[in-house]
Amino acid sequence: MATEHFDCYYCKENLLGSKYVLREDNPYCVKCYNTLFANNCEDCKKPIGCDFKDLSYKDRHWHEGCFKCAKCARSLVEKPFAAKDELLLCTECYSNEYSSKCFQCKKTIIPGTRKMEFKGNSWHETCFSCKRCRQPIGTKPFIPKDNDSYCVPCFEKQFAYHCTSCKKAITTGGVTYHDQPWHKECFLCTGCKKQLSGKRFTSRDEFPYCLDCFSNLYAKKCFNCTKAISGLGGAKYISFEERQWHSECFNCMKCSISLVGRGFLTQRDDILCPECGRGI
Incomplete structure (x- = not known):
């Protein structure tokens, strides 16, 4: 009659009638496992045997009874906790030691709760509110002013200039012309x-114009080339008997020599240098 064998995979001790553990389909006695x-x-640095519950966090392991807050020693089993410098802390101890304080109410912001951050300060979500209407800002856009924050509608009502053209609030940038604000x-x-x-x-008449439009609409025209004389940016021109010329266009009609700063003669609508004028 054959005898049935059921041995430990490692030490070969017979496991019949004994407690064992299966690992990768192989049986091990408790000691070997x-x-x-x-x-x-x-x-406690002791092994966590198969008779104990193994609690793990980031490749680290604890007996169920050893899984506790490093500061107050309260059990962390099935409770929220935080890690700091390899230590596990209950949320209360962590908050007292490390959590930021709300800029508004000065109370601790509990880890795991939503908080708002702006310019190095933190708020409870419900404390980060509009200075004017006191409503929580949450994820809505806001505008900071003098260490306070305002939702956009309240800021526009209280502080923003309104565009001279469209009458809507100017919240960023803008242009000032004749002491009036514009988008x-x-x-x-x-x-x-x-x-x-x-x-x-x-x-012109307090209305703004680009240089091209102003030249086309209002600038004097050069008697020679008929193009506009803007006079802007220090441009020089010559005026004589209600006629104007660009400086570079004020030339003798016969020899084309520049007459700027020189004497000249006229023959009907023509201007001539003295030499060409004497030859008439």
């Missing part, structure tokens, strides 16, 4: 309606 596979407890996109040339922000422009 604990020696070969049990994790050492981070707290950059609303400050346009009176003639062609192109944006003037960041560009050179001039005005």
Whole structure:
């Protein structure tokens, strides 16, 4: 009659009638299993045998009874906890030692709860509220002013300038013209309606114009080339008997010599240098 054998995979001790542990389909006696596979407890440094519950966190292991707060020694089993410098702490101890304080109410912000951060300060979500309406800002856009925060509607009602053109609030940037505020996109040339922000422009009767429109509409025309004389940016021109010339266009009609700073003669609408004038 054959005898049935059921041995420990490592020490070969017969396991019939004894407690054993299966690992990768192989049976091990309790002693061999604990020696070969049990994790050492981070707290007491003893092996966590198969008869004990093994609690783990980030590749570290504890006996159930050793899994406790490093400061107050309260059990952390099935409770929220935080880690700091390899130590496990209950949320209360962690909050007292390390958590940031709310800028508004000065109370601790409990780990795991939502908080708002701005310019190095922290708030409880419900404490980060509009200075004017006192409603929590949450994830809505806001505008800071003098260490306070305002939701956009309240800021516009209390502080923002309103555009001279569209009458809506100016919350960022803007242009000032004749002591009046404008959105950059609303400050346009009176003639062609192109944006003037960041560009050179001039005005007529207090209305702004780009240089091209002003020249086309109001600038004097050169008697020689018929192009506009803007006079802007220090441009020089010659005026004589209600006629104007660009400095570079004020030349003798016969020999083309420049007459700027020289004497000249006229023959009907022509201007001539003295030499060409004497030959008439």
